[in-house]
Every structure is written in structure tokens, then in C-alpha cells.
Amino acid sequence: MGNPKQKWTSEEEEALRAGVAKHGTGKWKNIQKDPEFNHLLFSRSNIDLKDKWRNMSVSANGPPREKSRTSKAKANPDAPTTQLSNGQIVVSATPISNVAPMDAVMDDSSKCILDGKTASKYNAMIYEALSTLKEPNGSDTSALVSFIEQRHEVPQNFRRLLSSRLRRLVAQDKLEKVQNCCYKIKKDVLLSTKTPTPKQKDIRPRQIQTSCYLGDTVEDASVAAAYKIAEAENKSFVAAEAVKEAERVSKMAEETDSVLVLAKEILERCSRGEIVLMA
């Protein structure tokens, strides 16, 4: 009756994110009680936290028509945290920006769930488009739609999904709305969160993910997480190696250059008839 909906403020959202980063998902009561966040979250119940987190995580696309009748298996809610048997907790940042662009093929015929991931996927596409287009005044929805359509398979109602995604990202301060119609990436987002690299076009489909994720369990999630971590580590290792190699080559080039200078000098002296002694 006299209880209008209490919209979540961005401070509260931040506190929730921080709380999840600290305690892990599912520890709503802990987060709510934590003195670090309680001053912001005192008016929210643990259930509110859970619901809010769900809203932030999922929602990009949830085809309301199809309610996954196959089973009500707990579709892995993109479990950002994984508690390992030894009690260690692996946390991966915010729900929305944890963009792990895995292209599970999603045509209409295959009923892959993984819908929570779709949000991330669309975010990745948006970031890719924005950072490629690099419009100083931002890009409008149509521009983004056509850009993304050229590179990805998108559903028919994509425009709608996209605009809702855009609105959400703006609300979350990840994007900036310019001239009331265009969107661009907020600067500090690039610093604070790891946005997907725009030019990673060679995302290989990986076995763990290709099949539908129906009976997924904590083990499945942790295997997938471990896989991702390993892959990330591998990539970072490869990158580091590449940097080293580049440094080595450039050093070599420098040395070669100085040898060349020396040789030229010797040649010059010799051609003047001078006697050059070499050590």
C-alpha cells in the first residue's frame, strides 16, 4: 500500500558488487551484515541482495515466451564465484562486465540455455563496436546494430535487445549517452574493468561449452572456470614471451646497427689508405 518501490542507488549497487567480490555470490546475509557495506545496505534484506544481483546478472535477454521446459536444472547463473573444495574462493568481478566472449552457437533450433551469458556477449559486441567505430560523439543505436549485424549472428529482435542493453550499461555508468541518442564508452570503465579486447576475432569454440549446459554442477562450473583461467594464463604467457622476443629483436637490431656503423668507419678509413688495427 504505502510502499513505493525503492530503486537501487548506484552506491548500493557498488556496495553489493564489492560485497560479492569479498564474500562471493550466495553469501547474501554475510554481505548484508558486513559492517563494511551495512551502512549502505541496511535497508535491504539478503533476499533483496540476491534479487538485485540476479537483475544485474541476467536480464539482457530472457525470452519470456520460452521457459526452458526441458528441465529446471539450475542453469549456472554465470557463477562468478566458485568455491573450491579447499575453501578457496575464486571470484570474477562484476556480473555484467565479466565478459567471457564464448560463442556458443545459438541458433533457434538449438535450445542452448546459457542465457545469462548472452548479456555478456552483447556487452562484448557493444564494446567491440564502440571501440572500433571510435566515434568521438558516440554511435547511435542504428550504427551499432548495423555494425554488429555485419560481424555476428543476431536475433530478429536484436535492436530491441541492444537498446535495452545500452540503457542498462548507461545506468551502470559503463557507457555514456551523448546527445540523447548516441553512446560511447566511459573512460574510467576501461581503467577499472577489463573490457574485452575488441580485436579478438579468433575465438575458438571450445568443447566444454559447445554442448548444452543442462546438468551443470559445481564441478562443471569449476572445470570451466579452471579452463578459462588456464587459457587466460596461457595467453598472458604468450604475450609476455612476445614482448621479450620483441625486446630481443630490437636489441639485436641496435647492436647490428652499431656494428654496421663500425664497419662503415673501417671501410672509410681503409679506402683512405689508413691502416686499421683490430683488437
Added chain:
DNA sequence: ATTAGGGTTAGTG
């Protein structure tokens, strides 16, 4: 006692 997930309702374009 808490959580996850489905359902309901209010607010908004």
C-alpha cells in the same frame, strides 16, 4: 536460517 528460483506487481517508454 538462508538461499535459489519462480511468480507478482509497479513503474516506464
Added chain:
DNA sequence: CACTAACCCTAAT
């Protein structure tokens, strides 16, 4: 009217 976000209900642990 469709969609989203906040809130509620309940089974499961």
C-alpha cells in the same frame, strides 16, 4: 502494451 526492476512466495538445503 511490453519490458524491466523491485518485491513476494516457497521449496530445498
